[in-house]
Amino acid sequence: MKIDKALPVPLYQQVKQYLYDKITSGEWTVGHQLPAEKELAKQFDVSNITVKRAVLELVDDGLLRRQVGKGTFVTQIEEKDITKFVSLKNEAWETHHHPHKTLSFKTVRAGSKLSTPLHVEKDDIVYQIHRLKMQQNEPVAMEYSFIPQSLFPDLQQPDIENDLLYNIFQRKYGVQLDKAKIYFSTILADDYEADILRVPKGEQLFVFERFTSTKDKHIIEYSRFIVKQDQSKYFLEIQL
Known part of the structure; x- marks a missing residue:
């Protein structure tokens, strides 16, 4: 050399x-x-x-x-469609497997941070779900999801194991989904994110924030995805 x-x-x-x-x-x-x-x-x-x-x-x-x-x-480099990665509607939910590892499932009060994005009162109860999205037994993204309990009163942790939230909304509750608004940003991995995603501390990560609404314009879910950048190039394809 x-x-x-x-x-x-x-x-x-x-x-x-x-x-x-x-x-x-x-x-x-x-x-x-x-x-x-x-x-x-x-x-x-x-x-x-x-x-x-x-x-x-x-x-x-x-x-x-x-x-x-x-x-x-x-x-x-693997190309990934952003809309599929953040788990938009999957018509074949009965036959597809979506590996996730649930790290936390609990209920909390909305407070000032969640009441505004979810359009609920500060004292309302929401599900706080923290999951790890897996691909070939490797972690690819951390998922934080917040859902008003009043809309899904009997949601349990077994319901979400290895499945997409959208599939659960439609299959178990018959919810008619309408739109998802997604924001994009980046962060640097802190100690926790580095440990969970198996990346160096300080590595740049993608952040996708998703707000989902129903046909009657109710916000039913706010999710934040923290995604590894290695081996992937994300794209949006628009039909003209």
Whole structure:
């Protein structure tokens, strides 16, 4: 591994190009584990910071992914439809399986934070559901959902196991869904999010906030999805 320190090209870009060539040439295939950054720094005769910057840029480009405690691997960008990811209507709910791990299911008072988005009184009771969305036994998103208890008075934790909330609304309660409004933002992973989603602390995560209304214009649900960015590129497709 040769880096020419006499060139005007920054060292991290030379390292990045070398790694990029290994991946795009097919020499390093999907799933290939890179040497540790310290080992790469030694082989390139550059600093650890130089190697880390090169690796992080390739992570941002979607060519590498980092797994806490495991290492850095060659990956492949997977395109995902945002509307499907945030669990919009699924016509085949009777036959589909939707892996979720329930972390918390309880009732709380709406308070000032939930009364406004859910259009309820501060003293009204809402279900507070915290779940982990799984894909191939790997966590891909944290889901926080809030639902007015008055609309679904007998909702129990077993009802939501490995299923979409929308399926439950329609199958068990016969609710006619109308619209979902979704907001997009990003955050940096804190200690809890990093631990649950198995990402480094400070890694950027997508945030999708969803407000669901019925045919009679009632807000029945507010959900917040905190989503890993690795290996995925999200899209919206609009019919013209």
